[in-house]
Amino acid sequence: MMRGPGPTDLLGRALAASAARAGARIDLADGQATPWHSATFTGARHAFAAQAPTGYPLGKWLAMIGDTDLPLPGHLVADVAITAREECGGLLHFRIEALTVESENTVMPG
Numbered sequence: 001m002m003r004g005p006g007p008t009d010l011l012g013r014a015l016a017a018s019a020a021r022a023g024a025r026i027d028l029a030d031g032q033a034t035p036w037h038s039a040t041f042t043g044a045r046h047a048f049a050a051q052a053p054t055g056y057p058l059g060k061w062l063a064m065i066g067d068t069d070l071p072l073p074g075h076l077v078a079d080v081a082i083t084a085r086e087e088c089g090g091l092l093h094f095r096i097e098a099l100t101v102e103s104e105n106t107v108m109p110g
Contacts, residue, residue, distance in 0.1 A: 006033075007033070007044060007046075007072060007074070007075050007100055008031040008032070008033040008044070008046050009031070010072055010073065011031065011046055011070065011072055011077070011098060011100065012028050012030075012031050012048060014070040014071060014072060014077075015028065015048065015050075015070065015080075015096060016028060018061070018065075018068050018070060019052070019058075019061050022057055022060060022061035022064075023057035023061075024052055024055075024057040024058040024060075024061045025052060025053070026050050026051070026052040026058070027050060027051050027052065028048045028049070028050045028096075029048060029049040029050070031046050031047060031048045032046070032047050032048075033045065033046045033047075036099065041101040041102070042101065042102050043075065043078070043099060043100045043101035043102055044099075044100055045097065045098070045099055046097065046098045046099075046100065047083075047095060047096070047097050047098075048095070048096045048097075049093070049094075049095055050093070050094050050095070050096055051091050051092065051093045051094070052091065052092055052094075053090060053091060053092075054087060054090055054091065054092050058092060062082055062085075062094070065080050065081070065082060065096070066079070066080055066081060068080065070098075072100060074102065074103050075100040075101065075102055075103055076100065076101050076102075076103050077098055077099075077100055078099045078100060078101050079098060079099040080096065080097070080098045080099075081096075081097055081098075082094050082095065082096060083095045083096075083097045
């Protein structure tokens with residue numbers, strides 16, 4: 001049984017922290033996740049609706065989001081992208097989508 005926040009909540013926190021380090025304050029709606037599988041990996045696709053005041057820090061962070069290191073215990077963030085954006089009244093409304101895969105870094109008892 002999983003305790004504590006799940007991967008989607010942790011990913012949302014990592015995204016918000018990454019934006020804050022870049023000087024941008026983003027507001028994320030609760031994320032949604034759908035299971036994802038390939039022949040060799042198991043994970044999930046995550047989506048977040050977000051908004052933030054427009055400006056240089058936000059623009060710079062959004063431009064670099066695909067190269068941002070987002071720590072996520074037990075998972076690897078394989079891809080992050082901005083898939084929609086619309087500016088309205090000094091706010092940018094955007095959608096963040098990410099693909100995570102479960103990490104296989106388990107420690108065997110010695």
